[in-house]
Amino acid sequence: MLSNFDFSVIAPSLPFIWTGLKFTVQLTLIAMSGGIVFGTLLALARLSSMAPLAMAATWYVNLMRSIPLLMVILWFFLVIPLITGKPLGAEASAIVTFTAFEAAYYSEIMRAGIQSIPRGQVAAGEAIGLNYWQVMSYVVLPQAFRNMLPILLTQTIILFQDTSLVYAIGAKDLLKAAEIAGKNYNRPVEMYVFVAGIYFVICFSLSFLVRRLQRKIAIVR
Amino acid sequence: MNKAITLLLAALFASAPALADTLAKVKDGGSITMGIRESSYPLSYLDDKQQPIGYHIDICNRVVDAVKAKLGMPNLKLAHQPVTSQNRIPLITNGTVDIECGSTTNNAARQNQVAFAVTTFVTNVRMAVKKSSGIKSLAQLGGKPVATTTGTTSVQLMRAHEKGQGVNFKEAYGKDHADSFLLLETDRAVAFVMDDNLLAGLIATSKAPNDYAIVGEVLNVEPIAIMVRKDDPAFKALVDDTIKGMMKSGEIDKLYAKWFMSPIPPKNVSMNFPMSDKLKELIKAPSDAPAEAYNKK
């Protein structure tokens, strides 16, 4: 079988695949930053003493975690234009969807991080006269963020792989670009093997870095 | 839960602005969006610079020129939105795409949702096999795995044929045409049932084009057309008139020769796919009748 492989089609497709990879990385980074910010807010809402706010956040997180990402992508793509009256286009829609979806997952991680901080620290913060937002932004969140950094990054690696689902709305990511090239040259097998290699190298290097980071943080703590 | 979502959606749809007037929408927005396919050989696909090219793209570009002239907006922006057979109809109805230039069969069920321009291509649903298998007819497929692509009209045809002829074959599904062809290439299936122009394109670009043949009876004749929004007679008339003009002037024949009879990117292989008699008829007498009109028994 390997002798039947025709890898000559890869070279002419490289520029094509490169644009796909750039979009994948861009989408991952934006969704990660946006997702962590919204996720932290969601986590704070879930832990807040205001019952309706906590309940709304809990519902949002559970709903997002119960529906396959593929369906969420489709819904956002089909429904957003109906609300705004203006079509967003595949790339922008993908960014909005992933930020909203990943926020649910990041919020679960941040919630665990916040809950891992001893209550006494909050009390201590309040005792020296800090208000809620000051306690959170100067005492609790920096520590929670630091403790959870490896898990946040591991989730980002999953996000990086999940972006391959944007094929459903025709945004051109790494997998999609490779697939199109594979179809144009009618060489899907070679393209899938090639793209599996790219994903593996990137994800493996990232998870290697996460492990090193984990060790570093563990020592400091 | 279900009910709540239904109500929510109903409320959203009710408040959505009317999209029926495409020309007004394009004029207000300053841009027109063309729906394109990524691998509908050679009607609509991407070249190695990610640019959409193909027979239908060329026709649509003429339509866009006509829109520019009609609105007096020579600098009208043209956007391309890749579509799939799953989302092309919702995207037309929700306004993301203004004109779909892919390879969509005009049939009665779809006419509930969208409208079609006059037919610009006619395809026959047949099967591709490996020559070495000796298969010449559908009757020889009993008990054997037959490939087709998920969610295409070929699935319905195979199902109907199975019932009518008492031939019982095992269906194997690829998620797109390249995957389905791979099912045939790797012997997971002995035949691949699909539109003959797509089969010809896949065979022409395969590793061993001489190993394959398109054989057997025609399961269906399908008119392929450019798709626009329903209930928008002004825009449909503009599209139809542009295409009819091209048919009259002979420009369509030139485009056909360019995409079906000469080497095309990205591999510079020719499809060698002569124009069918049915399409020749349709160029003389343009029509937007659905597939049902072609296959009356």
Add this chain to the structure above:
Amino acid sequence: MNYHWNWGVFLEQVKGGDETYLDWLIAGFGWTVAVALSAWAIALILGIAVGTARTVPNKWLARAAHVWVELFRNVPLLVQLFLWFFVFPEFLPRELSLWVKQDMPAKEFITATICLGLFTSARVAEQMRAGIESLARGQGMAGLAIGFTLGQTYRYVLLPMALRIIIPPLTSEFMNVFKNSAVAFAIGVLELTFQARQMQEDSEQGIETYLAVTVLYFICAFVANRGMALIERRTRIPGYIGGAK
């Protein structure tokens, strides 16, 4: 909105067949549950074994388990599925390869289940390892000190504790397995996503179709979540933070 609504579509007959669209969706639901549960069984057995192997003193065994985890979690599921389906059989002897490709019963189902099972096993293994490592080091040492062999220490001390600790994080993985089973459509398993695409194309009522399918997936994940919560309550370890709730 120019959409032509038709909520009665589910009871209509499919084109060229005797069943209704509802029958399609129910059949698809059945396959989704079958793929997810079988894959989950594979993932639990292999994941617990591999995760445990990552913590043993034998370096080679731990390393092999590590390679397993990295291999299966660093390539997107869809790509893995494709490799199992199209590439793997080409490395088998010709006769066996043809049998796998043409005559093996339920070949798409088996391929999808194995692939999803192995993919999920890497994630279960990571949870398992974290569970064992979260135990106080003294527990393992105490086991060895009272004369247990390494195997006995795992069997009677570490595993019973770790398995109960990892139930909450496994809940997410169990929900994921239902959602991830959706990729099986790509090789033609007749599950829910496949049926949705088919129904959408056949009936041209896309929004109704996607809504029904979304609700069915939601039910799967919800039931999985509640089921795990029940097990979690039954097996909670007294004295741990989770136990105080």
